[in-house]
Amino acid sequence: MDETGRIIRNDKRGSISDVAMPILDRLNIPQENRLKLTTEFTHLFKGPVGSLQELDAYCVHLERKRRQGAGNSRR
Secondary structure, three states: OHHHHHHOOOOOOOOOOOOOOOHHHHOOOOHHHHHHHHHHHHHHOOOOOOOHHHHHHHHHHHOOOOOOOHHHHHO
16 A cells, blocks of 8 residues: 555655655554455454544444444454
């Protein structure tokens, strides 16, 4: 993901600046989880995906009491 975005020219949509922090660091995704997330995403997450705070906001908005996928989001 990161390397592809850095290869794209600066005048093209999707390009990533050379000075930008790597995507996985910005998303707080440990390198060891990257492969698992990209190959098993639909098995890990069946509903909303995001940080625990985002899942909380989502549940409040929909008046849900349970945060589906919170364990995987935490990991």
